Amino acid sequence: MKNTLKKLQAHPNTAAQINLSSKQKIFCGIIGILGFCLGMPNFMTKDFGIGGFLPALPILVILFPLCLSIFSFSANSRFEAFKNSWLTSVLAFSASLYWLAYPLSNQGGLPVFVTIPFVLLVGAYLALYPALFSVLFQITLTRFKPYSPILCFIATFLWYFQEVLCSLMFTGFPWLNLSMAFVPWTICIQLVSICGAYFLAGIIAGIALLFFQSFLIVINQEQKNFKVSLPIFSLLAIFLSSWLGFGYLQLKNDNTLTEMFSPFKQETNKIDNLNNKLEVILVQANISQDQKWDRKYFLQTINAHKQLSLEALSKHQNPENPPLVIWAETTMPFDTKAGVSFFEDLKEFVGNNNFLLLFGHISFDEGDYLFNHPRNQAGIISNNGEYLGSYSKAHLVPFGEYIPFYIDRIPFIYEVFQGILQGVGTFIPGDINQKFNSIQLRNNTRLDMGMLICYESIFPNIATKRASSANLLINISNDAWFGKSAAPIQHLYLSALRAVEQGRYLVRCTNSGISAVVNDKGQIITHSSLFKTEFIHAEVELINRNTFYHNISNWLNIF
Template sequence: MHLAILIAIGTVCAGIGYANPLLHFPLAALGFPLILGLIAFSARSPRQAFKRGWIVGTFSSLACLYWLAYPIGVYGGISWLLAVPCPILMAMAVGTYYGIYTFILSFAARRLHPFMLCIFSGTLWATMELAQGHFFTGFPWMTFSSAFAYWPESIQGAAFLGAYGLSGLLISITTGMLVWRTSNSAKTWTMSVIVVLVCLGTLRTEPEKFSTLKVTDNATIGIVQGNIDQAQKWDSKFQVSTLKKYIKLNKSLPGKADLIIWPETAVPFQIQNPSGLRVALFNSSKNSGIPLLTGAPGYVLHPNTKTYSSYNRAVLIDPDKTTLEWYDKSHLVPFGEYVPFGKYLPIGKLVQGVGNFIPGTDASPIQSGNLAMGILICYEGIFPELAQERVANGANILINISNDAWYGKTSAPYQHLGLVALRAVEQGRYLIRDTNTGISACIDPLGKITDSTELFVDAAILVKPRLLSGNTFFSSNYALITYGPLILTLLFSIWIAIGSFVSRGKRNQ
């Protein structure tokens, strides 16, 4: 098939398969790995497979990541001349993973039985996504299973295999479709996987099924979406009006809450510093009698050097406590909240709008009444290991505060929501997501969005999550399930390499 046709099909399938505001049809996403598999199986050589896989992967990634130019160009302090190429460069980098996938799969197709090829393609893809989540600080935004997050029935496998493992299982189905006519065992495998996923989606109607999860209590939480213009957010002239708006939205909540949540950096001033704004904020919490969890900037002063470290912080203001509790964001956004290797790279003028935050080190839950809150700030919600750490530390609910105003009305807020929904399924916890401009939501442990807001509207809603203890199969066996595909991929690769060496030796005799 002509390369241009492969590019067109892969790009369209990825563009409409992953979440977006125009046309989202998750099943179309299957066309993307189908094209990559077709490239791997039809290429004249693994080298050609890499080249074609990288090109198709780059265009398909760009269809999903085009929005990167918006926050960089509008808010990043970087000229559009430099901002526009950024998503292209990112897509090229992400495309490299798909090129490597098709390269290895092309090599394996010459050595493995079709049935084994189905399994290997799945473990290889899961390993690739694991690498995407860790190399160069990690960027697992294109996690394949996230394309199906808006169909909760289709992602129940994440409670057993995690998002990466579920992606691998879906990829093995596409490989089975490609080798369908060549092997009865591959047919059996493919149909069996489909049946298992359908049964899970049908039978897993409560999170307690097939797990050790137990409901321990109920809670009522107020989600407040301030809808503050990003261009005004850090302008001191708007600090008073911003605080007044949030306090007014608090009062508009339709009932009594156990906790009120404001989004990431909703408070545009230093809570630690004495000020009239601080007094107004604390008085509001005291008068309502309701604890408030809010995003805010924070810092630690170093007296000896007369310097300070800045943090992206979630702060609990409890009217019944005399001290503040907080969580500092631990996984920062590169070139957004810090510059990687900034001391050594002479690019200060190019990234003058980038923050200079320090990562936090404590992932312990913040306690408020019966709530043990595992906090994920913004981008942290897309990393499985961070949610795993919070639940392992005792969280009975996950809280994701974010500021998606950066992304405008692009695909990013929809994709972001789909990614964090996977954390709820993996961990068997309700996930409360509060964002500045939307989409704010309550997501149950089955990945269902029980309540949500619209983009770019003022909103104050009450949600009633259940608090759970116990573990899913995935969270109980996290290390084995997460790194198992990597081990299997290495074993398969050794097997293939030995087979290739033996075959070459026989030809030379």
């Protein structure tokens, strides 16, 4: 391979910058796949109760964009760049999304081997976007020399472009974002408060390309040619020092550095430090999916949440400041209008025990006596037992809450996904611009909640809308569908990116894990384990200041 890499532009009649054999391309693809799968949370991850043995290795994901860049350098045509990158990406995404087979098998009733094509199909779709990066980058390479420093900026913007495109097309599924892998290394994700998770992923791709260009320079002994080596080595040093240096300063500085970069006047400033604390209790009742929608278990489900809440409240130290207790997505299996007796009993329970309760439940539209149009909602009850309103989930999960493109008309598809549609059928979305009203806590302190139900937390644009009128982000979810897999960890990491982007604390309450409290720097302060019945007691800050990313994304209306 060394001799091959020495022969840049070996074939002037082709578009290839370097010439690789088929075996070398296969080896490169394997390295990219392994780097992606091991860099992302996977089934071998040792944290959060999965039972694995591997520590977090986020740096390995850099091998994935590096591999795709090599395919662009070595491709003789756009089709070859697309083919090699797409095949590699299919395997990388499918292996990382293996957990999609769980609900199809457990709730859909399909044999495990039948679920494999579906996982591969999702992987094949998501692979189109990094493959597009390789094609566009290969086109660019024909116009620049292989050592051109401009290529790193082009790679950055092209990767950013494909990440944004993936988040928008067909309702969007931006799940395996490169930035997500670095959540365990908090210093590496601070830049998202400036540029967002998608652009940080582009920067990571640009760094990967600079490493490859540096490798070519060393292999070809071009490091002695300062006109070639100096710009590349300098850019690599600048990118790395900016990435890690900003992270270090941001974590060290109590006052967010992103305010220094913002050209906009802050509409709200820091509230009094003595009054911006709120005690939260996250109740993880660990209700089985098989029992969740079975009417004979309704009282058992309700009582389990009450009992765990009372146990947590017994540790509450300040009765003058009622805590916020949170129950997970669709915790209460009744409609607040139809299940009047259950609901009245719940309000009385909250009032008698002096706490605020945010709980997930389903609801049906007024006058919908056939209960054909459920909404996935979060409701809030004040500490005096008054129902203060609800939020309806705006961005629904395809195949989990509705079946898109009318394919449910195919009998086999309909039967499979009926078991997954949360026991109540096809949901309808709420208004994307809805919000909770402010809740007066004490003195001049307000609680403004930005709700993100389930996988709404993976979308930066939704989090930006919620943070515009919120000083605390709340994510309620139910990831029990996916068993003891990497899915809950991946979901938690994506949610943590939203906390950094918006400069808000984020509390995440789930039915079976992983429940967690994430601070405004993306640090996971405390968390539960998977499939454990437990509660989390924590104190959070209510933050009103906005990050640069929040301001610029609103102004430009970018995601």
